[in-house]
Amino acid sequence: MSTFGLFGIEIFKQFRRLRTHIGTFGLLGIVLAVAIGLKYGDASHFVGRLTRQPNFQIYGSPVNALFLARVVLPMTVFLFLPLFVSLVAGDQISGEAADGTLRTVLTRPVNRFALLSAKFTLAIVYVGALTAFLGVAALTVGWALFGVGGLVSFGWDGVSYFGIAEGVHRLTLSYGLAAVYVLAVASVAFLVSTLSSNSLVPIGVTMALMVMCGVLGQIPYFESAKPYLFTTYSELFLRAFDVPVDYPALRHGVFALLVYVVACFCVSALIFTRKDILS
Amino acid sequence: MTADLQTTDEPCLIAAGLSKRFGSFTAVDRLDLKVDRGQTFGFLGPNGAGKSTTIRMMLGLVSPSAGVVTLLGRDVALERTKALKRVGAMVEIPAFYSYLTGRQNVRLFARLSGGASEDDVTQALKLVGILHRADSKVRTYSHGMKQRLGIASALAPRPDLVILDEPTNGLDPEGVREVRDLIRDLGTRHGMTVFLSSHLLHEVEQVCSHVAVIANGRLMVQGAVSQLLGNHFGPVEFEVDRPEEAAALIQATMGLAPHWTDDTRVAIHMDRAQAAEANTILVGKGFKVSAIERRKQTLEDVYLQLVRDQAEVEAAELQ
Numbered sequence: 001m002s003t004f005g006l007f008g009i010e011i012f013k014q015f016r017r018l019r020t021h022i023g024t025f026g027l028l029g030i031v032l033a034v035a036i037g038l039k040y041g042d043a044s045h046f047v048g049r050l051t052r053q054p055n056f057q058i059y060g061s062p063v064n065a066l067f068l069a070r071v072v073l074p075m076t077v078f079l080f081l082p083l084f085v086s087l088v089a090g091d092q093i094s095g096e097a098a099d100g101t102l103r104t105v106l107t108r109p110v111n112r113f114a115l116l117s118a119k120f121t122l123a124i125v126y127v128g129a130l131t132a133f134l135g136v137a138a139l140t141v142g143w144a145l146f147g148v149g150g151l152v153s154f155g156w157d158g159v160s161y162f163g164i165a166e167g168v169h170r171l172t173l174s175y176g177l178a179a180v181y182v183l184a185v186a187s188v189a190f191l192v193s194t195l196s197s198n199s200l201v202p203i204g205v206t207m208a209l210m211v212m213c214g215v216l217g218q219i220p221y222f223e224s225a226k227p228y229l230f231t232t233y234s235e236l237f238l239r240a241f242d243v244p245v246d247y248p249a250l251r252h253g254v255f256a257l258l259v260y261v262v263a264c265f266c267v268s269a270l271i272f273t274r275k276d277i278l279s
Numbered sequence: 280m281t282a283d284l285q286t287t288d289e290p291c292l293i294a295a296g297l298s299k300r301f302g303s304f305t306a307v308d309r310l311d312l313k314v315d316r317g318q319t320f321g322f323l324g325p326n327g328a329g330k331s332t333t334i335r336m337m338l339g340l341v342s343p344s345a346g347v348v349t350l351l352g353r354d355v356a357l358e359r360t361k362a363l364k365r366v367g368a369m370v371e372i373p374a375f376y377s378y379l380t381g382r383q384n385v386r387l388f389a390r391l392s393g394g395a396s397e398d399d400v401t402q403a404l405k406l407v408g409i410l411h412r413a414d415s416k417v418r419t420y421s422h423g424m425k426q427r428l429g430i431a432s433a434l435a436p437r438p439d440l441v442i443l444d445e446p447t448n449g450l451d452p453e454g455v456r457e458v459r460d461l462i463r464d465l466g467t468r469h470g471m472t473v474f475l476s477s478h479l480l481h482e483v484e485q486v487c488s489h490v491a492v493i494a495n496g497r498l499m500v501q502g503a504v505s506q507l508l509g510n511h512f513g514p515v516e517f518e519v520d521r522p523e524e525a526a527a528l529i530q531a532t533m534g535l536a537p538h539w540t541d542d543t544r545v546a547i548h549m550d551r552a553q554a555a556e557a558n559t560i561l562v563g564k565g566f567k568v569s570a571i572e573r574r575k576q577t578l579e580d581v582y583l584q585l586v587r588d589q590a591e592v593e594a595a596e597l598q
């Protein structure tokens with residue numbers, strides 16, 4: 001059976017699993033919590049915290065659909081999105097190994113590389129879908145509660161204002177960059193999943209790696225290793241709001257992350273196509 | 280491409296010098312097997328003998344440390360997906376997607392084998408007797424039902440060769456009987472070649488036309504069940520009024536030692552002509568012979584004998 005056919009089967013299976021939807025509900029919960037906080041709480045104080053500009057005086061509220069989509073991204077990219085995608089990506093091989101279904105599948109005339117490719121494609125699609133869901137949910141909830149307007153974005157170097165069209169464009173770019181980073185994390189979880197027959201191990205290892213790389217990246221002594229740590233690019237999505245956008249820097253970051261993705265897939269293919277299925 | 284396979288006399292399954300080592304432990308040791316088209320082949324051995332490991336190698340789940348497996352004319356190591364095209368298999372306890380129904384599982388795995396019609400799926404579920412629960416989630420199945428589902432999903436794509444690992448494990452006595460009848464039918468009625476492993480002698484004896492016995496990863500014997508039993512005659516039992524005296528008389532006149540005696544019988548190893556002669560002698564001396572019977576040799580006798588021989592060989596090797 002072709003990778004495409006196998007992908008169809010993987011989608012069919014994945015959709016029927018509870019863990020697929022945990023991420024969706026989790027993100028929706030976060031969006032709603034932030035929206036409620038902005039709507040009913042002390043908005044100006046909250047906005048100050050969100051933008052890290054407590055003393056900045058703004059006339060009129062910056063809060064709208066675009067603003068909500070802007071602020072929920074940094075709240076999820078560093079932990080929740082990686083966690084939720086690892087839950088799915090890290091389960092791809094290890095989960096089926098644990099359940100014994102991997103053995104059942106591989107008694108069939110299914111090419112191992114094609115199966116792995118189908119599962120990896122699924123992980124990519126899941127990352128894309130979950131990130132897009134976050135954006136759409138934030139825009140929808142924000143539109144319902146606050147309406148639509150231009151985007152006020154606060155960076156370390158000051159405040160920027162984008163019109164609606166430019167705001168949507170910047171947000172799309174930012175969500176795309178976030179998705180690439182999250183995909184790199186998912187690839188690590190996927191790789192670990194070919195090594196384990198316990199579906200919790202990939203999540204644990206991936207989260208541990210994220211923390212470790214994050215710590216390394218903050219120690220000046222390891223400065224030279226920084227370009228090679230995937231966590232270095234965790235904040236890449238924020239640079240979509242730079243004025244002007246530094247496209248070469250973005251391209252470089254995306255390239256580094258994609259190298260991670262491709263390398264993880266290649267290594268997992270090397271492991272999986274040779275591995276003895278003993279579970 | 281595959282059509283010519285139907286007509287050749289090439290064996291369905293060949294294992295040549297098949298070995299698997301886990302570290303320093305040898306689970307399967309230079310195994311040679313040959314299964315011809317149409318056979319129902321029993322792969323018999325005690326727990327831990329290496330049956331499942333062998334089947335995993337046959338299906339390409341595990342790569343052999345040495346040796347080659349050919350399924351339906353194709354080398355599994357080189358052309359795994361082509362070799363498995365017409366094979367239906369179940370290894371160890373069948374595992375399914377518990378969040379899907381039995382029918383969805385059978386359908387899904389049939390698709391992986393190249394597809395089965397909805398009719399074939401239903402037919403397979405019916406054959407193993409779980410059609411009434413086919414639309415419940417597998418999560419709710421008992422162990423025996425999963426075992427049956429395993430057989431159904433092996434059969435649904437209508438394979439030429441069926442490989443089943445201890446298919447009656449976990450079934451109740453009635454289920455065991457049903458499944459054995461079903462397996463016998465696969466060969467006789469559906470023209471499939473069946474390779475099944477078992478640790479139960481009588482199961483293989485009841486179901487299989489051919490058998491290979493494995494112990495500690497090594498092949499002990501292989502052949503047609505009838506032939507194996509025929510080569511190993513059991514003793515002839517005489518039901519007689521004075522067994523001890525009768526035994527002494529036969530020993531004195533024919534030089535044949537009794538195998539055993541009890542209150543009513545004496546059992547002596549002898550061929551047909553000798554049995555007739557012994558009868559004449561006994562009757563001539565006034566013994567009352569009420570029955571002569573050659574106890575049918577069971578596979579168990581052969582098997583236990585083989586295991587004993589093997590132990591002796593190994594003991595001799597150690598000295």
Ligand SMILES: Nc1ncnc2c1ncn2[C@@H]1O[C@H](COP(=O)(O)OP(=O)(O)O)[C@@H](O)[C@H]1O
Nearest residue numbers: 278301306324325326327328329330331332333
């Ligand atoms: N992954 C493994 N690592 C080490 N030893 C194993 C492994 N799998 C099986 N074995 C050993 O190989 C032998 C054969 O096992 P198996 O093929 O499952 O036997 P059977 O199916 O005949 O009961 C057993 O002694 C078992 O302990």
Ligand SMILES: [Mg+2]
Nearest residue numbers: 330331371444
């Ligand atoms: Mg076994």
